[in-house]
Amino acid sequence: MERKIYLYDGTYTGLLTALSVIEKKREKPGNICPKGSYRPGLFDKIITITTDPAETADFLNTLEKVLVRRSLDHIFRVFLSSVQHKEMAIYRYVRLGFETQKKLDYFLSDERVKFIHDHARKVSVEAHRMRGLVRFRELQDGWLYAPIETDHYVLPLIIRHFSQRLPQKQWFIHDIKRKKIAIHNLTYPRIFDVKNYRVPELSFKEAEHQKIWQEYFKNIAIKDRKNVRLQRQFMPKRYWKYLTEMEVIHNEETCTRYHP
Amino acid sequence: MEYPQEGDPDLFQNFQFWDRPYGQIVSQFGSSKTFAKNGEGFCILYIMNTLEKFKILAESAKYDVSCSSSGAKRKNKLGMTVLGGICHSWSSDGRCISLLKILMTNVCIYDCAYCVNRRSNDIPRATFEPRELIDLTVDFYEKNYIEGLFLSSAVIKTPDYTMERMIEIVRQLRGRRQFGGYIHLKIIPGTSPRLLEIAGRYADRVSVNIELPTQKSLALLAPDKKMPEIIGPMKRLDTSIRSMIALRKKHKKVPAYAPAGQSTQLIIGATPETDLEIMGLSQWLYQSIHLKRVYYSAYVPVNTTKNLPALTTAIPLLREHRLYQADWLIRFYGFDGRELFTKNTPHLDLEVDPKASWALRHPEKFPVEINRADYETLIRVPGIGVQGAYKIVLTRQVKSLRIEDLKKMRISLKRAQYFITVKGKYHGDIPFTPEDIRERLAPEKRPALQNSSPQLNFFIQGKKEEIASVLHGEF
Ligand code: SF4
Numbered sequence: 001m002e003r004k005i006y007l008y009d010g011t012y013t014g015l016l017t018a019l020s021v022i023e024k025k026r027e028k029p030g031n032i033c034p035k036g037s038y039r040p041g042l043f044d045k046i047i048t049i050t051t052d053p054a055e056t057a058d059f060l061n062t063l064e065k066v067l068v069r070r071s072l073d074h075i076f077r078v079f080l081s082s083v084q085h086k087e088m089a090i091y092r093y094v095r096l097g098f099e100t101q102k103k104l105d106y107f108l109s110d111e112r113v114k115f116i117h118d119h120a121r122k123v124s125v126e127a128h129r130m131r132g133l134v135r136f137r138e139l140q141d142g143w144l145y146a147p148i149e150t151d152h153y154v155l156p157l158i159i160r161h162f163s164q165r166l167p168q169k170q171w172f173i174h175d176i177k178r179k180k181i182a183i184h185n186l187t188y189p190r191i192f193d194v195k196n197y198r199v200p201e202l203s204f205k206e207a208e209h210q211k212i213w214q215e216y217f218k219n220i221a222i223k224d225r226k227n228v229r230l231q232r233q234f235m236p237k238r239y240w241k242y243l244t245e246m247e248v249i250h251n252e253e254t255c256t257r258y259h260p
Numbered sequence: 261m262e263y264p265q266e267g268d269p270d271l272f273q274n275f276q277f278w279d280r281p282y283g284q285i286v287s288q289f290g291s292s293k294t295f296a297k298n299g300e301g302f303c304i305l306y307i308m309n310t311l312e313k314f315k316i317l318a319e320s321a322k323y324d325v326s327c328s329s330s331g332a333k334r335k336n337k338l339g340m341t342v343l344g345g346i347c348h349s350w351s352s353d354g355r356c357i358s359l360l361k362i363l364m365t366n367v368c369i370y371d372c373a374y375c376v377n378r379r380s381n382d383i384p385r386a387t388f389e390p391r392e393l394i395d396l397t398v399d400f401y402e403k404n405y406i407e408g409l410f411l412s413s414a415v416i417k418t419p420d421y422t423m424e425r426m427i428e429i430v431r432q433l434r435g436r437r438q439f440g441g442y443i444h445l446k447i448i449p450g451t452s453p454r455l456l457e458i459a460g461r462y463a464d465r466v467s468v469n470i471e472l473p474t475q476k477s478l479a480l481l482a483p484d485k486k487m488p489e490i491i492g493p494m495k496r497l498d499t500s501i502r503s504m505i506a507l508r509k510k511h512k513k514v515p516a517y518a519p520a521g522q523s524t525q526l527i528i529g530a531t532p533e534t535d536l537e538i539m540g541l542s543q544w545l546y547q548s549i550h551l552k553r554v555y556y557s558a559y560v561p562v563n564t565t566k567n568l569p570a571l572t573t574a575i576p577l578l579r580e581h582r583l584y585q586a587d588w589l590i591r592f593y594g595f596d597g598r599e600l601f602t603k604n605t606p607h608l609d610l611e612v613d614p615k616a617s618w619a620l621r622h623p624e625k626f627p628v629e630i631n632r633a634d635y636e637t638l639i640r641v642p643g644i645g646v647q648g649a650y651k652i653v654l655t656r657q658v659k660s661l662r663i664e665d666l667k668k669m670r671i672s673l674k675r676a677q678y679f680i681t682v683k684g685k686y687h688g689d690i691p692f693t694p695e696d697i698r699e700r701l702a703p704e705k706r707p708a709l710q711n712s713s714p715q716l717n718f719f720i721q722g723k724k725e726e727i728a729s730v731l732h733g734e735f
Pocket residue numbers: 368369370371372375376377378379413414415482
């Protein structure tokens with residue numbers, strides 16, 4: 001059996017072009033993969049998609065007519081997720097969407113809808129979390145720098161928030177895993193790729209302000225109500241690495257693990 | 261000449277202006293004691309730096325539980341507030357940190373028995389200079405540590421004197437620093453109407469803490485405070501807030517006046533009030549003074565006084581949790597406070613949650629049919645919350661539900677199974693008898709997580725703003 005594999009360039013526009021092509025052909029794809037992560041199979045027939053902004057725009061227009069805004073948001077969020085086979089899940093969701101139209105999101109017990117909702121939700125939750133957990137550090141030239149490591153690619157979802165929050169500051173957020181950097185230089189934020197980024201020196205005041213914050217953080221907990229489990233539930237350990245207030249604890253714990 | 265005594269509040273007020281300017285000290289975190297006695301009658305005063313003040317004044321502020329940053333929309337050159345609020349961190353007691361919660365001073369003329377800062381306690385005292393606090397707030401805000409400032413204070417000299425200085429701090433923040441973050445301003449009981457009027461202009465939320473639910477308890481433990489001095493400002497603020505909202509509807513340019521409304525806090529377990537009395541008060545506050553939130557704070561013994569529980573008394577965490585649950589039922593589930601109690605039980609059931617307890621007292625109302633019951637009935641089913649009911653109502657429009665569908669929709673049937681039928685069939689593993697079901701539900705004994713919180717849900721549309729803030733573990 002021959003499987004048709006659609007390869008796209010890994011961008012959202014690319015994925016939408018692919019979906020549009022598939023929709024026009026009206027045949028079920030075997031798989032849709034970003035170029036980089038495709039492993040050749042014996043019976044695969046490869047169709048490479050050339051990203052076409054015009055076609056994407058047309059397709060988006062159609063989608064906007066057929067579906068409600070919320071469904072489109074779900075699709076974008078799942079695209080940002082790092083879950084496996086998200087492209088096929090999006091394809092199935094869109095397919096169902098053409099049948100059910102505006103009522104698509106009412107089918108909560110349908111596997112296709114459920115998958116999209118669950119993963120869109122995971123991405124939204126992480127984005128919301130990061131709006132709180134991003135920690136800026138002041139560099140010597142006055143720029144604010146924040147490194148993050150997230151499960152999903154939430155950078156596009158959070159930069160608007162930060163550019164409204166700190167419109168008159170110069171800041172950048174560095175997604176370390178995905179090697180992306182969002183820069184806001186007094187106007188609006190833009191995302192760039194970076195290869196190797198070495199963090200410049202922190203400003204002179206920074207260490208002291210961090211110390212005050214850490215001290216505050218330690219003091220604000222009511223000792224008699226200690227509940228570390230609850231703390232971890234809200235703020236999972238994987239995010240601690242770049243949290244100014246947890247840095248000390250994080251490093252201490254890592255040290256005792258390696259040098260008992 | 262008389263030397264000032266250790267712990268004498270006046271001492272510290274007098275030495276206020278001895279503080280070195282903030283800019284110079286920040287870079288020298290030396291270790292210095294607050295002050296120490298040297299020989300007979302001599303008093304060496306160390307001048308505190310920002311870090312030390314910070315420690316003292318944050319320490320004293322932490323018993324105020326409110327930390328919500330939700331309910332307001334505001335934008336400025338520096339910062340903005342988000343309607344749903346944002347948590348920035350969680351401290352090791354599992355509570356959300358959203359605002360920089362701090363006292364302006366812990367020097368107090370009052371002597372409330374339950375409070376660490378009371379006049380008669382011998383503790384280090386400190387007072388912030390406005391500039392110090394403003395700089396810190398702005399810096400923390402820019403680093404994204406916090407969503408805003410929660411400024412509270414002990415009472416120096418008079419309530420008005422204290423309030424004036426607090427207002428000065430927020431006025432400068434909003435004015436000169438163009439701060440658009442969230443500001444929660446505590447109102448000192450007994451503040452004059454003139455200052456109340458100004459306070460609401462700068463703050464997003466204002467709050468007067470009731471602390472003790474009855475005049476009797478107040479007289480016993482906080483003799484300097486009177487009920488009318490607490491409720492009076494609340495009523496006045498409510499009138500202003502309401503009239504400003506009405507005005508804003510007509511003219512867009514009218515500035516916001518405490519857009520996130522009022523809240524208050526009640527201490528649980530320091531005095532003998534029943535849950536019925538407490539919930540009665542809460543309901544009255546919600547209905548008559550339109551409060552946004554009432555916080556319940558389990559009493560943490562910090563002082564020994566004959567009128568108070570001993571220092572070793574366990575903190576009534578479970579009771580606090582039940583009160584929060586009951587509070588939710590009133591605010592989001594359409595319950596009336598009176599439904600939660602009976603003549604013989606003025607306290608909430610500690611074994612099962614208030615909703616289950618109500619359901620078990622009303623077996624005639626159950627089981628309900630999932631495919632037909634309306635939203636208001638569904639949210640009253642134990643185990644089905646606002647989200648669950650919403651999902652059910654939504655999905656029902658396109659298909660009739662089977663038991664598998666409920667499972668797929670992640671609606672937990674563990675507790676709900678005893679109270680529902682699906683397509684006319686009852687799915688509980690034991691017959692519908694309140695006593696037996698109670699047994700099944702009771703093991704839920706672990707002091708559950710207060711404000712246990714499903715994350716922000718994007719399914720809920722209508723009540724989103726209102727509910728969002730409580731859903732993501734925020735206080
Ligand atoms: S007024 Fe009472 S509760 Fe407030 S700080 Fe002073 S002693 Fe404490």
